[in-house]
Amino acid sequence: MLFALPDATTVWPGHDYQGRTHSSIGQEKASNARVAGKTEAEFVAIMDGLGLPKPRRMDEAVPANLTSGIRHDADGALLMQPRPAAGAHAGTYAGDVSPQLAWQWVQSGQAVLVDVRTDAEREWVGFVPGAVPVAWKQWPGMALNPQFDDAVRQAAGDGLQLVLLCRSGVRSIAAAKRATELGLQAYNILEGFEGDPDASAQRGRQGGWRFHGLPWRQN
Numbered sequence: 026m027l028f029a030l031p032d033a034t035t036v037w038p039g040h041d042y043q044g045r046t047h048s049s050i051g052q053e054k055a056s057n058a059r060v061a062g063k064t065e066a067e068f069v070a071i072m073d074g075l076g077l078p079k080p081r082r083m084d085e086a087v088p089a090n091l092t093s094g095i096r097h098d099a100d101g102a103l104l105m106q107p108r109p110a111a112g113a114h115a116g117t118y119a120g121d122v123s124p125q126l127a128w129q130w131v132q133s134g135q136a137v138l139v140d141v142r143t144d145a146e147r148e149w150v151g152f153v154p155g156a157v158p159v160a161w162k163q164w165p166g167m168a169l170n171p172q173f174d175d176a177v178r179q180a181a182g183d184g185l186q187l188v189l190l191c192r193s194g195v196r197s198i199a200a201a202k203r204a205t206e207l208g209l210q211a212y213n214i215l216e217g218f219e220g221d222p223d224a225s226a227q228r229g230r231q232g233g234w235r236f237h238g239l240p241w242r243q244n
Contacts, residue, residue, distance in 0.1 A: 029235065029243070105129065107212060110198075118201035119186070119212045124234045127188040127214045131155070136186040139177060141200040142218065143167075146192065150219065151235065151243040156190065161200040177204050177211075186210045190234065193217040 032051030053060050059071055104123040110116065122130070130136035138153060141161040152158075159176040162169055170176075177200075181187055187204055191197035194217040204211035218241075220233030229235050 031230075110213075114198060114202070118198065118205040119210050121194075121215050122188060122212045123215055124237050124239055127190070127212070128239050130186065130188060136188045136212070137180050137182070138190060139180050139187050139200075140190050140218075141197050142191050146218075148244055150192075151241045153190065153218075153234065153239070153241050159200075161191070161196050161203075173200070173203065174207060177209065178207060181209045184210075186212065188212045188214050190214045191217050192219050193221055193228070193233070 030050045032049065032054065034050040035047055036049060036053060037047050055061055060068055063071070105126050107120045107122050107126065109120045110118050127136070127138065131138045138156040139159050140147060140153060140156040141159055142150075143160050143162065143164040144158070145164040147158060157176075157180040159173060159180060160170045161173060177187065181204075187201075187209055189197040189201050189204070189211055191200070191214075194213060194215050197213045197217065201211040201213045214234070216232040216234070216236075218234045219228035220231055220236050222228050223230045235241055
């Protein structure tokens, strides 16, 4: 995750290091002995080689940290509630959920995360560990996936809810509609994996699964 963040991102450590209360990703890349001049693969190898034990209460701390940055006022509370499909999509699928709510449902076993992006996107851009890959369309021709119906039925298993993830929350609406037609309860994940492009046509800077710091990996 550190290597995917902009250099200007502020880092707040969990401990006090001689009065240095915070730094930035850029500073860590330049001065942190385990990071400076290292590739992501080299950093992972260094940390794996330390043989450190799993921190106590990690399984409690990580879920708490994932929601610690979410607003808990009236507007923040809305992030953790599903929204009915609106406008022309009303009634065509179960509704929309924020990335944070989708992840909470997945962690609790209430829903299955289905990644409807292409195989190429998951390979090149990144993927969510544990997500079920069921492409809605396939690159390069972006033709509809003829195995979609069978695969999404299998993903739902014994009646679990589905939360569908694409790049920016567009293809996942179409996929959620189709899953609903198949008799499944399917939700679209707002903002998708990368979010909408910013003024510089760059994604991942103003919304999306990665932007919110939810679990993901890159090959």
